[in-house]
Amino acid sequence: RVHYYINLYGEKVITLYQNDEYIEPGYVGTDSKGHTLTSDILVDNPVDTKVIGEYTITYTLKSVIEKREIKVIQKPIGATYIHLLGNVVTYVKRGETYQDPGYEVVDTVDGGSLKDKVKVTSNVDTSKVGTYNLKYVAMDSSEKKN
Numbered sequence: 001r002v003h004y005y006i007n008l009y010g011e012k013v014i015t016l017y018q019n020d021e022y023i024e025p026g027y028v029g030t031d032s033k034g035h036t037l038t039s040d041i042l043v044d045n046p047v048d049t050k051v052i053g054e055y056t057i058t059y060t061l062k063s064v065i066e067k068r069e070i071k072v073i074q075k076p077i078g079a080t081y082i083h084l085l086g087n088v089v090t091y092v093k094r095g096e097t098y099q100d101p102g103y104e105v106v107d108t109v110d111g112g113s114l115k116d117k118v119k120v121t122s123n124v125d126t127s128k129v130g131t132y133n134l135k136y137v138a139m140d141s142s143e144k145k146n
Helices: none
Strands: 004-008 013-017 027-031 042-044 053-061 064-073 080-084 103-107 118-122 134-138
Touching: 004 053, 004 064, 080 134
Parallel strands: 013 064
Antiparallel strands: 004 027, 042 053, 053 064, 080 103, 118 134
């Protein structure tokens, strides 16, 4: 008997600000015989980032179903925004050096850039195949993390 699998890349719960673009982190489908079946996955994506709410993206491969939750929230007023330069999803060949494309940070309360107050946390190990997430945290003058 053949078993089917869906592996979702990235987080299973993603929060976006209203009117931001949703970028699919990716997924792969396989079976117990080692065949890649990603192109056979049916994706039901009802996400509308123009409308605040919670959405469920459903990935189906034969009888296997995986789900990803998307929360679209209102952008706070007077907040710090981190804008990533380059692509949100970056592909690097095993063994190559990962180069962070950089970021811009603007604080609407303090005004100006907080780039020097950003802490980047990364577990990227290009010697191993995998999906890695980077975390960018900025601290504004009210000690509020963003």
